[in-house]
Amino acid sequence: MSVYDDLMAFQRQTEALAQVAGRLGWDQETMMPEGAADQRAEEIGALESVLHARRTDGRLAVWLDRAKAPDAVGEAQLRQMRRSYARAVKIPARLAEELARVTSLAQGVWAGCRAREDVAGFLPTLARVVALKREEGAALAEGGDPYDALVDDYEPGMTGAAIAAMFDAMRPRLVALRAKVLAAGAPKGVVGTFDTQAQLALTRELATVFGYDWTRGRVDLAVHPFSSGSGHDVRITTRVNEVDPFNCFYSTIHEVGHAAYEQGVDAAYLLTPIGQGASMGVHESQSRSYENQLGRSRAFTGWLFGRMREVFGDFGIADAEGFYRAVNRVHAGYIRTEADEVHYNLHVMMRFDLERALIRGELDVADLETAWNDRFRSDFGVAVDKPSNGMLQDVHWSCGLFGYFPTYTLGNVYAGCLVKALRADVPGLDSMMAKGDVSAATAWMRERLQRHGSRYLPREVVTQACGFEPSEGPLLEYLEAKFGDIYGL
């Protein structure tokens, strides 16, 4: 056995244990009896402590120093391991433990304060989380920008400055588009109730249409839709709203995008450091393009309208064109997770600016609510009516997820580029999708991007797939064309 082989064998067990930890998370959200919560916390804690010990194992330094990669794939494996090890040993054990403990408690505090509209009650906890994340960022950055270090965790190679430049270029066009669309008045929505079992049957059909491999996954109900696991066991969840079937259908298509990415990684990379999606942003490029650029296209919604009429009968929409407008309805709202394609990125951009300022010490937690509300009025044209519709709406910051928000919009930007390239490569795409056949699109994504896992850096794999350097242009052109058309702008 070479040093490289030793290292890969050790890492393979670590990857397998990380999959087990992920499965426990899935179980907790879908299957676990409520009385098991405390015991489960201990089980996860024990497994995380095993994982932490393996990720900081002293042998890794020696192995990583001496290992010779047998080929270019091996180089990518070593790059991923060096990155992970360097990160793990920079965080003092004391800080890692305190972050775990504080963020675990903070989620409960956040949920209580959100329910009571109690910003003041949440601020001391948030201040503690921000202080710890600033400390973590500083430890990782070693003199550099602490926010960049946190972003790099989710989006290797990306910086706050690069994101800021991109977002600053996008904001004026999105604010202008939002204003024009809202002024044009909302299209008609669906009416009536939609049977839960019928929704679930159709959602399974949609998962199949978008290439979900049922032999290596399953779909269950959960409070929040998510995708979990890598390789041969990638499970997703969905939820059902009896008066809004699009909630179930499009959150499922979104999660199938994430799951198809993980299922699509080259089987040779299974349980290795490159055996997972390249970054959160690239992941979101898959879920968003499946959900929006493909799933909410005129072509595909034409087919979906027919299927929904077959399943549910009349639901107040006369024809496919009206259905396309209903699916792409733009409406003013406070909540990011309920936002349409026009509003969504504006939500993300304001969170990015605010969290970056918090981590860089340019904004105090005490001033966050004012900053949030001012920015919301400026970008969305309305005043926040209550904290649960404002700065208390997202769980992310209480979890310590700083640097994560921008990857949502980065995913949309990548999706804009990828689907532009896809459409250039597959001219008959719309006529296929109009028959409910998305396989050419999903095969293209698999071949061009998904199969590589983390073999390449995020921006690298997107550039290779597209054949051009990604930028915000294609997304903005797509949004302006689509919504300009729908709203007759």
Place this chain on the structure above:
Amino acid sequence: MSVYDDLMAFQRQTEALAQVAGRLGWDQETMMPEGAADQRAEEIGALESVLHARRTDGRLAVWLDRAKAPDAVGEAQLRQMRRSYARAVKIPARLAEELARVTSLAQGVWAGCRAREDVAGFLPTLARVVALKREEGAALAEGGDPYDALVDDYEPGMTGAAIAAMFDAMRPRLVALRAKVLAAGAPKGVVGTFDTQAQLALTRELATVFGYDWTRGRVDLAVHPFSSGSGHDVRITTRVNEVDPFNCFYSTIHEVGHAAYEQGVDAAYLLTPIGQGASMGVHESQSRSYENQLGRSRAFTGWLFGRMREVFGDFGIADAEGFYRAVNRVHAGYIRTEADEVHYNLHVMMRFDLERALIRGELDVADLETAWNDRFRSDFGVAVDKPSNGMLQDVHWSCGLFGYFPTYTLGNVYAGCLVKALRADVPGLDSMMAKGDVSAATAWMRERLQRHGSRYLPREVVTQACGFEPSEGPLLEYLEAKFGDIYGL
């Protein structure tokens, strides 16, 4: 922190990880997509290797040598840990790995050979397993009887000789009872089909009646019924046969017996070495007494008959007495898992004698089929018609489970004693059970036995619960009285 505290903290993480491993097993049988099998094997292998390293961790020897128990419960904790550590370090790593590998493959070989009725094809594999288990037994026994060492794994403190003496005393009376009952002719069984959903609804009601705590468990479908987990997360499975509702109902009550035991252990023992049932035999005493002595009693079946009539209407049984006879129908058969109370122990006893002779080197694997078939004819009065009804019927030996079979009958023996004591303590038991109220019985089991977990040795806890030394007498008296009555002997 004292040495004892260090030890308990270390052990607590080990227990938590063992619970995780158990949950993976549950997932595999209930939820896992079929394509995930290979990946899951690696995940379980990684976790087992972490567990093995912890169970043989060099620090344990030092800690166990120096630790001072703070009280009698602490003494029991140390006893369990010393036992586990002594066992773990006696098995060479090479042997442990080979046993894991060989038995894992052997199960597939067994399944194939059973399907093809191919004894000769199975013998080389079985011979390899027996050789490895003999080696393991010898390593554990350190000069003593290797079979005793294997039995001790499942039933601490029990020996092959003690079991043989007990079984030898039981066999003639059971053989005689079997012959008389079969000569009397079989009672009428149920007729018709029983809706799956209605069976599942009633089986949930039965689980509740027998004290299953739903806040700390759940019931799912699986190929084989089983109970999994300890403490606050104890899940069971069941299966449904549309023409035999008793399959679902009684296998559920059986598993609830196992689960109630684990759920009933004192919460202070959660995730500690004594936080689980005392042995396989004591476990089986709970599942068997719930299923048979209570669940198949005239009193309880009277209530169940009424509920089944309400749910299913007429199913060919006129009255509660006929129903009692149908539930307790004795029929000749080859298969242990389908055996009634009269036949069941005869199955176990022959396996015990055969496996003990194999491990002690007194019987060669090549002669096993002849030995099995001769013994079957002698105890059951009929010839085995094919290997799948003979020595190929059980998975146990291919899994390396030698020393496990006798705990089934030991459980029945303990159940006989426990229910005798219960009936003496709770005189109105039958009138309560006739109304579907089993709570006095389950509360007695919890208070007398379940809550202690492994605080006491198996025989010790049964003796304390009963107030007398357990023996085969009460079980035999119960069986002779019950079936003598039903069959008018």
